[in-house]
Amino acid sequence: MAHLNINLPLIRNNIDTVINHCQNHGISVVGVVKPCQDFDPIVDLYDQSSLACLGISKVHAAKRLAGAIHKPLMLTCVPRPDLADDVVRYCDISLNSEMDTITQLAEAARCQQTRHSVLLMVEVGDLREGVLPEDVLPMVSRIRALEDWGIRFAGIGANYGCVNGVLPNFENIGLIDGLARQMSEGLGITPDIVSLGGSVVLDWLDRHGLPPSVNQIRVGEPLLLGTLSGAQKIYTPLHDDALDFEAVIVELKSKPSFPAGEKTGDAFGVCREPEDRGIRTRAILDFGVVDTDPASLISTVPGLSIITSNSDYTVVDITECNFPYHVGDRIRFKLTYKSMLQCFTSVQLTKNVRECEATADICLNCGGHGPGCRSGQLSMNFTDAPPPIPVSTAQ
Numbered sequence: 001m002a003h004l005n006i007n008l009p010l011i012r013n014n015i016d017t018v019i020n021h022c023q024n025h026g027i028s029v030v031g032v033v034k035p036c037q038d039f040d041p042i043v044d045l046y047d048q049s050s051l052a053c054l055g056i057s058k059v060h061a062a063k064r065l066a067g068a069i070h071k072p073l074m075l076t077c078v079p080r081p082d083l084a085d086d087v088v089r090y091c092d093i094s095l096n097s098e099m100d101t102i103t104q105l106a107e108a109a110r111c112q113q114t115r116h117s118v119l120l121m122v123e124v125g126d127l128r129e130g131v132l133p134e135d136v137l138p139m140v141s142r143i144r145a146l147e148d149w150g151i152r153f154a155g156i157g158a159n160y161g162c163v164n165g166v167l168p169n170f171e172n173i174g175l176i177d178g179l180a181r182q183m184s185e186g187l188g189i190t191p192d193i194v195s196l197g198g199s200v201v202l203d204w205l206d207r208h209g210l211p212p213s214v215n216q217i218r219v220g221e222p223l224l225l226g227t228l229s230g231a232q233k234i235y236t237p238l239h240d241d242a243l244d245f246e247a248v249i250v251e252l253k254s255k256p257s258f259p260a261g262e263k264t265g266d267a268f269g270v271c272r273e274p275e276d277r278g279i280r281t282r283a284i285l286d287f288g289v290v291d292t293d294p295a296s297l298i299s300t301v302p303g304l305s306i307i308t309s310n311s312d313y314t315v316v317d318i319t320e321c322n323f324p325y326h327v328g329d330r331i332r333f334k335l336t337y338k339s340m341l342q343c344f345t346s347v348q349l350t351k352n353v354r355e356c357e358a359t360a361d362i363c364l365n366c367g368g369h370g371p372g373c374r375s376g377q378l379s380m381n382f383t384d385a386p387p388p389i390p391v392s393t394a395q
Helices: 008-023 040-048 059-065 081-090 099-112 133-144 170-187 200-208 221-225 337-345
Strands: 003-007 028-032 053-056 073-075 093-096 116-121 151-159 193-197 216-219 233-236 243-256 279-285 305-309 314-317 330-334 350-354 381-384
Touching (some): 008 040, 008 200, 133 151, 200 216, 221 337
Parallel strands (some): 028 053, 028 216
Antiparallel strands (some): 003 243
């Protein structure tokens, strides 16, 4: 059956490499584990690493993990006010942008006789969460007024390359740095944390560096996929094969590429206009949208193109493939962030965990430091990935 392959040693190598590289710049790393926050083997791997803390996106995940892991938990999505009690009880720090919510967190901390740290998010252009820059200093003063209730102002943060794909630049990075300096000059405080989120920040760090005030980066995709979100780039020396998706051919036939009969929308209400390309060799694979996002998978087979998918099947065209496929053969795909996310959240998809495996690129029997191992190469360079095999929607 279709399944997700998970190579834990390669993920461990990615984590260590990113940590070592960032530490060379005086920056700590928050490992954002939200794609797989309910998958214990990877959560345990993060917990055993040198990450500063684990970034999770759901309070229910924090509730499940609290007490079971050793690292601090950071809630990487702004919390709902009605969940303040659980946020304080199960998370050490949370991202925030609303004063009413922070007040609720302070009340919860006071009632629980504990302390909770708040990272104030700043809007830098991506239009995700964050207060406007001119409102930051007044809001910091209001947060600090709640310290007696158990709220600790930890610092400021920003997100890049998320809802609108806005990249770091000198202006928006300088904005965060300037606010940190204004706090020191105007309020007499130096934020403990200046945190930037998004794997695109690593690219900026490599090409331009970051101001000394920035001391934390929140990333997830490079640790799991070795890639940069929103771009066809991979990190050297990270592994981009720590995860892959494998499916089985359950039908293999030559069929017309154009459907016969009157048409309506497909199973999801989408009206497609297929191209008539004559008779094509089509394979049905044993997965659909309940398992992953088929449209965002990247084929590793030259000549293969994805035609369409429904709940349980994905149909591919293998006419141009130079391999004599048969029913029962397996086909592998590389994952994008979206397809990976849906793999982990699918309760129906089998996850195969590899605890130890040697590859041509890395010797894991020697702990990652033998011939061919890449874990010791700490220079992180972005390289354009080889163009993926096109995932076609043509019939």
